[in-house]
Amino acid sequence: MGNSSSKGEGGAEGEEGGMDGEEAEITEKKKEEEEMEEELPLGVEEMFESGDPVLDLSYRKFKRLPSRVCGLMHLEKLYVCGNSLRTLPDSITQLQGLRILALDFNKMEDVPSAICQLTNLTRLYLGSNRLMSLPPELKNLQSLRCLWMESNYFQRFPRELYDLPNLKSLQIGDNRLKTLPSDLWRMEALRGLWLYGNRFETFPKVLLRMENLEILDLDRNKISEFPSLKRLPALRLFSYDHNPVDAPPKVADEVLVVGEGAAEFLEEREARKERRRKAAEKEAEELALAGEEPVIHGILKNSSSNSKQAANEAAVTLGDGDVKEEVAKEGEEDAELAVTEYDGAELEYDEEGVEYETEELICEGEGFEYEGEELEYERAQMDYEYEELEDTGRRGGGP
Template structure:
C-alpha cells in the first residue's frame, strides 16, 4: 500500500514538473475523412435527381455529403456493409423511401428514426433482433421490410404505427403471432414465408382487411377455412409439408401452392358454365319480351267474348265500329296498351305463357338458376412486378 501511495505522489509531482495544466482543453477527436467516392458517384450527387441510388458501391460509411441533398425523395444504399448512417441524415426532410438492405446494421440507427416523413423503409438482410423505441416517430410509415433478420418474437412496437399497410417479415425465426396482433387492422399485406410456423396463426382469421397473405416455406400441415377473409386477393402456401390441397377461400382468391393450379382450373370451368347459363337466361328473356302480348287473360278481364265464328265482341263496341268492315284488323284498348288480333280468331303461340291481372309473368318449366358473381380481381403485369420486387427487396 505504501509503495502505491509513493508511486501516485511521484506521478503527481512529475506532472507538475512537466508543466501539466488541467485547464488546457483536450483536443477534440478529428472526424474521419470522407470516403473516396467511387467512379460516377460524383455525377450522381450533383445531378439534382430526387432519386439517388448508391447501392453496391462498397461504402463502409455513407458520405455525409449525401445528407445535404435536401431535395432527395428516395435513397437506396443497399449492399454496402454499412453499420450506421450519418447523424446528419434527419436533414433529408423530403425523404420518403430509404433502402438499407444487405448491410451490417445491428439496430436501426436513431438518425433514421427521425426521418418523420418516411413512408417506405427497407432494412432487410441485416442483423436486427429488436426495434428501437424511437421507431414510433415514423408515423407516416406505410411499408416496412424486416426480412432476413433474427426476430424470434413479433415486435409489438409496430402496433404504434397506424398507417402501416405492408409488412415483410420473411426468413426470420417466428413461430407464432401474438393474440393482440389484431390491433394491426389496417394491414393489407403480410409476408411470413421462411419462418418456423408449425400451425397456421389463427389470429390472422380476424384480419379481415388482409389482401395478400404469404406463408410459404414454413412447417404448417393443415389450414383452416379462409372464407371469412373477404378482401383476400392472394394466398400463397407453397412448400409446407403434407399440404396437398388448398384451403377453402372466397371465389376470386388467387392461390399459389400444392394443388392450386387444378383447383383454379376447375373453378374457372364452373364460372364458365354459370356464364353460359346466364347468357341463355338473358336470351330467353329477350325472346319473351319481343313477343306480341296476345294474352287470353287480358281479353277475359276486359269483358271481351268470342262468338262461335271466332269473332270478338266486346260490351263497349258501338254500331258504327261494327260497320267498319273494310278494316283489316281491330284494336281493343286495355290499360293504355293496344292488342291486335285477326278477325278469324285468336291464336296463341304458346299455352305456357299466361298473364292475369294482378299477377306477374310466370313461365312453366324448369327455371334457370343463376348465382350472381363478383367481378374477378386480376393483377396487372405491373402489380405482379411490384409484388415480386417487394418480396425480394429493392
C-alpha cells in the same frame, strides 16, 4: 543514483514516446479515413452535384455513409443497399425531406436511432441485415406505410409496429417467427403481410381477424392444415407454397391462390364458372322461346314495357317488407332504376387484370412476377430496381 535517475528519465522518455506513437497512429487513421472519403467511387461526385432528389449509392463498398450525403437537403429517396454499413451518422436527421430509405444487404445489428427522426419517411427497407429487434423510437415514423425487414433474425413479432397507424405493407419473411401475438388484429391498416420462410407449424388464428388483408403470404413454413379463409372479405391473393398440404384452403371466388394443388383448384373453379354461365344462357334462351321474361334474383330482367307493375312484382318476389316498398317507389319514379341487368353468370375475377396499384402493398423490385396464372417468387440476392413512380411490388431475399 545517477544511473537510477538516468534510467527513470529514460523510462519517462520512452513512455512519452509511446504516447506520441499512439497519437500519431490515431492521426494517421483519421487521415486515411478522410482520404478514403475524398476518393469517392467513379460517378458519385457527379451524383452529389446533380441536384437529383434520388441518390443511389448501392453496392459501392461503403463502410460508412459519406458525410456529404447528409448535406443534400433536397434528397427525397436514398438507396444505400449492398454496402457494409453498421450504422448511420446522426447528421442524417438533417434530411427531413426523405421519403424513401433503402438499407438492404448491409451489416446493421440495430436500427440507427437517427432513422427514427426522419418523420416524413413513407417506405423503409431494412432487409438482409442482422436485426433482432426494433427501437421504441420507431413510433416517431407516423407516416410510414411500407416496412420491409425480411431476412433478419426476428424471433418474436415486434410490437413496436403497433404504433405505426398507417403501415399497410409489412414484409417480415425469412425470419425466425413461430407465433404471432393474439392482438395483431390491432394493425387495422395492414393490407399486405408477407410471412414466408418462417417457422410456423400451425396457422396463426389471429390472421382470421385481419379482415382488411388483401395479400397474405405463408410460403415455406411447416403448416399442415389451413382453415377456411372465406371470412377474410378483402383477401385477393393467398400463397401457401412449400407447406406440407395437398390442397388449398377454402377461399372466396375472387381470391387467387398459389401453392400445391392450386393450379388444379383454379382450373376446376373456372370450369365450374363456365358451366354455370352456359346453364344460365341456356335457361335464358328457353325462357325467351317460351315468351317469358327471365327472373334473376327475384327481379325482372326486362320490364321497361310496364314499369310500375314490374317494380311491384319484383318487390313481391324479394319477400322483404322494406325492400318491397323501396323497389315499388323506384318503379313509380323510373323503371330503369328498379331493374337490375344481370347476365346470369357469377361475378368473375379477371386474374390477368389484377394490378395492386397501391404503393403500400407492392413495393417494386425483382422477385415479384405476376403473370395471371402463377406467382413466381425469386429469393436469390439481387440488385433492387426501385420504381420512381409512387406505386410498387414485392421483393424477397435470402439471409
